[in-house]
Amino acid sequence: MAKIIKILIVEDDEATQYICEFTLHNEGYQVTLAANIAEARTALAKKNFNLVLLDLNLPDGKGMSLVRDFSSQSFLIMTVSATPQERYQGFKAGARDYLIKPFHPGELVHRIKNLLVNKPDQSENNLQFGKCILNLATHTFTQAGYVVELTRGEFALLAALAGAKGRIISRDTLLESIARESGDGHPRTVDVLISRLRKKIENEPRQPSYILTAPGLGYRLVDTL
Numbered sequence: 077m078a079k080i081i082k083i084l085i086v087e088d089d090e091a092t093q094y095i096c097e098f099t100l101h102n103e104g105y106q107v108t109l110a111a112n113i114a115e116a117r118t119a120l121a122k123k124n125f126n127l128v129l130l131d132l133n134l135p136d137g138k139g140m141s142l143v144r145d146f147s148s149q150s151f152l153i154m155t156v157s158a159t160p161q162e163r164y165q166g167f168k169a170g171a172r173d174y175l176i177k178p179f180h181p182g183e184l185v186h187r188i189k190n191l192l193v194n195k196p197d198q199s200e201n202n203l204q205f206g207k208c209i210l211n212l213a214t215h216t217f218t219q220a221g222y223v224v225e226l227t228r229g230e231f232a233l234l235a236a237l238a239g240a241k242g243r244i245i246s247r248d249t250l251l252e253s254i255a256r257e258s259g260d261g262h263p264r265t266v267d268v269l270i271s272r273l274r275k276k277i278e279n280e281p282r283q284p285s286y287i288l289t290a291p292g293l294g295y296r297l298v299d300t301l
Contacts (some may be wrong), residue, residue: 081192082106082123086116086139087131087154092177096129099181100188112136117221120146121207127191129154129175143169145223147214148202150191154179203238205286205299208277210235224276232257233269237287237297246294270295 083100087093088111100107108125110116113136120128120142128146132139132155143151143166151171158166163174172191175184203210207220215231217224226234236253237245247266254269255261270289274281288296 080106081127082108082125083188084108084110084116084119084125084128086110086113086128086134086142088112088135089131092131092154095181096184099184103185103188105188113139113142116142117145120149121221125149127152127188129188131155140166140169143171145218145221147216147218148209148211152187152191203235205238205297208286210238219277226273226276227269228257229254229265229269230273230276233266234273234297237295240297242296242298244290244293244296250294266295 081104083105085093085096085100085107087096087109093109093111097107097109108119110119112134116128116130116139119125128142128149128151130139130142130151130153132153139153143153147170153166153171153174154177155174156177158174158176166174173187175187203212209218210231211217212235215228217226217231217234232254233250236250250266251261251263254265270287271281274284274287278284278286286298288298290296
């Protein structure tokens with residue numbers, strides 16, 4: 077069975093949106109449309125796309141914020157113009173390529189196929205639970221599309237829990253993971269970091285949905301979706 081290629085088009089100009097959608101449908105791609113940043117965030121929080129076509133100037137803000145917040149995705153930037161400095165900043169933020177408007181549909185297809193063929197496999201770099209993604213390559217954590225700042229110790233602990241895929245991890249094992257990453261091996265470190273993480277990612281830290289305590293055994297991470 078052929079693999080379904082999913083592409084998100086984030087574009088508010090109806091003419092450009094139509095050209096992209098029509099062209100990509102004819103190529104056999106599965107297309108999702110978003111006319112602004114809010115719609116794009118909702119779409120990106122629900123699923124992973126093989127590629128995102130992104131207009132930079134959107135009604136509710138600058139599209140580059142999506143590139144920074146969804147670093148695990150591949151972005152093809154569509155813009156009327158871009159100076160060398162702007163392109164450099166875009167690539168630095170994580171963009172894969174630029175497409176200058178107006179463009180020929182054939183050029184769009186050509187650039188997309190090049191990106192899909194050369195796309196690095198990032199699945200092994202990502203740990204996901206619910207609407208949360210830990211990117212092990214960039215040491216970034218996003219929740220429902222928003223970046224959550226974590227310390228090195230917090231990231232190491234959460235990565236250890238996520239990598240266990242629901243299994244209980246003892247305090248000693250978690251402490252070893254934290255010590256390797258941050259050098260902090262104090263016996264109370266695990267409990268302190270668990271408390272901090274719950275405040276950052278749980279809706280109700282005192283009644284956690286993600287990070288659960290297994291009395292006398294340790295902790296485990298639950299995918300609530």
